[in-house]
Amino acid sequence: MYRILEKEAVNALKNAVGALGWELPDKIKVEEPPSPDMGDVASSIAFQLAKELKRSPMEITQEVLGKIETPSIFEKVESKGPYINFFADYEKFSKLVLESLDEDYGTLESKNTKIILEHTSANPNGPLHIGHIRNSIIGDSLTRILQKAGYKVETQYYVNDMGRQIAMIVWGLLNLDYEMDETGKSDHEIGKLYFNVNEVMRAKPELKGEINGILKKYEKGNDEKLEELFKGVVEKCVQGIKTTSERLNVHHDAFVWESTFIKNGDVASILKSLEGRIKTNEVPYLDLEEYGIDKELILARSDGTSLYATRDLAYHLYKSNNSDKMVDVLGSDHKLAVKQLSIVLEMIGGKAPEVIFYEFITLPEGSMSTRRGVFISVDDLMDEAVERAMKEIEARRSDLTDDEKTEIAEKVGIGAIRYFIARLSPEKHIVFKWDEALSFERGCASIQYSHARACKLLEKAGISEAVDPSAVEDWVLEDPAEIELVKIMSKFTNVIEESARINRVHPVAQYAMDLAGAFNKFYKSVPVIGSDKEDLRLLIVDKARITIRNSLELMGIDAPDSM
Numbered sequence: 001m002y003r004i005l006e007k008e009a010v011n012a013l014k015n016a017v018g019a020l021g022w023e024l025p026d027k028i029k030v031e032e033p034p035s036p037d038m039g040d041v042a043s044s045i046a047f048q049l050a051k052e053l054k055r056s057p058m059e060i061t062q063e064v065l066g067k068i069e070t071p072s073i074f075e076k077v078e079s080k081g082p083y084i085n086f087f088a089d090y091e092k093f094s095k096l097v098l099e100s101l102d103e104d105y106g107t108l109e110s111k112n113t114k115i116i117l118e119h120t121s122a123n124p125n126g127p128l129h130i131g132h133i134r135n136s137i138i139g140d141s142l143t144r145i146l147q148k149a150g151y152k153v154e155t156q157y158y159v160n161d162m163g164r165q166i167a168m169i170v171w172g173l174l175n176l177d178y179e180m181d182e183t184g185k186s187d188h189e190i191g192k193l194y195f196n197v198n199e200v201m202r203a204k205p206e207l208k209g210e211i212n213g214i215l216k217k218y219e220k221g222n223d224e225k226l227e228e229l230f231k232g233v234v235e236k237c238v239q240g241i242k243t244t245s246e247r248l249n250v251h252h253d254a255f256v257w258e259s260t261f262i263k264n265g266d267v268a269s270i271l272k273s274l275e276g277r278i279k280t281n282e283v284p285y286l287d288l289e290e291y292g293i294d295k296e297l298i299l300a301r302s303d304g305t306s307l308y309a310t311r312d313l314a315y316h317l318y319k320s321n322n323s324d325k326m327v328d329v330l331g332s333d334h335k336l337a338v339k340q341l342s343i344v345l346e347m348i349g350g351k352a353p354e355v356i357f358y359e360f361i362t363l364p365e366g367s368m369s370t371r372r373g374v375f376i377s378v379d380d381l382m383d384e385a386v387e388r389a390m391k392e393i394e395a396r397r398s399d400l401t402d403d404e405k406t407e408i409a410e411k412v413g414i415g416a417i418r419y420f421i422a423r424l425s426p427e428k429h430i431v432f433k434w435d436e437a438l439s440f441e442r443g444c445a446s447i448q449y450s451h452a453r454a455c456k457l458l459e460k461a462g463i464s465e466a467v468d469p470s471a472v473e474d475w476v477l478e479d480p481a482e483i484e485l486v487k488i489m490s491k492f493t494n495v496i497e498e499s500a501r502i503n504r505v506h507p508v509a510q511y512a513m514d515l516a517g518a519f520n521k522f523y524k525s526v527p528v529i530g531s532d533k534e535d536l537r538l539l540i541v542d543k544a545r546i547t548i549r550n551s552l553e554l555m556g557i558d559a560p561d562s563m
Helices: 002-019 045-053 057-067 090-100 130-148 164-175 186-203 205-220 224-247 266-273 308-321 332-347 378-396 402-422 444-460 480-490 492-502 506-525 534-553
Strands: 041-043 074-080 083-088 114-118 152-159 254-257 279-281 283-286 325-331 354-358
Touching (some): 002 074, 002 090, 002 492, 057 074, 083 090, 090 534, 114 130, 130 325, 130 354, 130 492, 164 205, 164 224, 186 205, 186 224, 205 224, 378 402, 402 444, 444 534, 480 534, 492 506
Parallel strands (some): 114 325, 325 354
Antiparallel strands (some): 041 083, 074 083, 279 283
């Protein structure tokens, strides 16, 4: 809704410039000034016109000001140096914002565009660990933002059931005297077996040939027992991953198995369509040097079995044919592979994906490896987060029942993890630190607490349902804290639009923190119950509650009513 101020300012400037007979710039620049003393919207249009008119910006500003008719949403328009500054009439603007802000606030009009968004897609050779979590949280949060922005989004998990890791696990089942604990979580049991096989392979590297033989047999598809083993391993691991994801509030609409594109002939069709471009030197490959890529793309192994790259091409062509746009969330080490993939996709009639590359998460003591068994599983991470949250809640709220404490601790612990990841741009490396992630002063808990405060205040006022704006008679805002809170609430849709445009989550995380900060300042400094402005201020509290909750929902974080 803040966009209304920008649009009204732009229209007023257009009319003024038109009345002066000057040619309009392609786009009139408006922005929020750095200080409220400088208004709510400022324009540098004088600088845009100065070169064409060959006059000073100060002169241009004064002439434009002389022709501006102040829109009704603004109290006044004045110059600050060469800038033209618009000051909102907060009696009218707050009424507009608070009357139109409903429970579904932030939902934008349908774009009639389908996006397939692939995220997580961890190899099914063990549990999700902290190294995977950034992919999951970025992907799931971005999905929520894009859906709120009006896109139809289908989320997919690409299941690599044809990789060497799965063949190694199958080899372990066939050759090692090892039994998985049926009472243990399935993905963790698969991970333990994978670790054991790696230890054997490290001692006897000559066994790698047996792994290659298993892969070749599986790809041919004429060994039912082997197919059942592969299927059983992958399904067990994926089931465990689904359980973990569900607790983390991460959702996938579809799990697409890599082997599908071998079995349905898509990989063979792609290789056939590339025949005129394929070169051979022991293995078939594409020379991409003319596209500025020195490294050739290998298309198959020397024994004729397919590679991940060709199966990934088939998967992306399938996504391209079934969506208007596809988005991938990938680690920064995939940049070369994505360049190769995008070039070849265009060769075969597909479109390139939009990719969000992220830097990895490490622990303070170093990097992680499933193969070496050095990692923190997401299950362990969530347990630790909830346990730490529980200790904090027990120290703060002895009045709660055990069930209430457990419910709040789960929401706070999971929220802490998700927010810690969402708050930074994907290009920044993260070192996961417990004290930062679970801070009740600076972390997600402070945002959740602002929501609980709003709920408590409404409960204290005897309000159990949405506050009715028609009960408000006086819409004049007097305190700077309430003006700032309404202003920040009005920006929610702008933030969603921008986050969806750039495929980024961290602007929403920053917005949620700013909103919570503005509400907490309002809560501490502005009297509500029993004040002359009680009806208006209770309405502000209720609308803040909705906006905080909806901003947290975009990051997959629950908003407790009590903390």
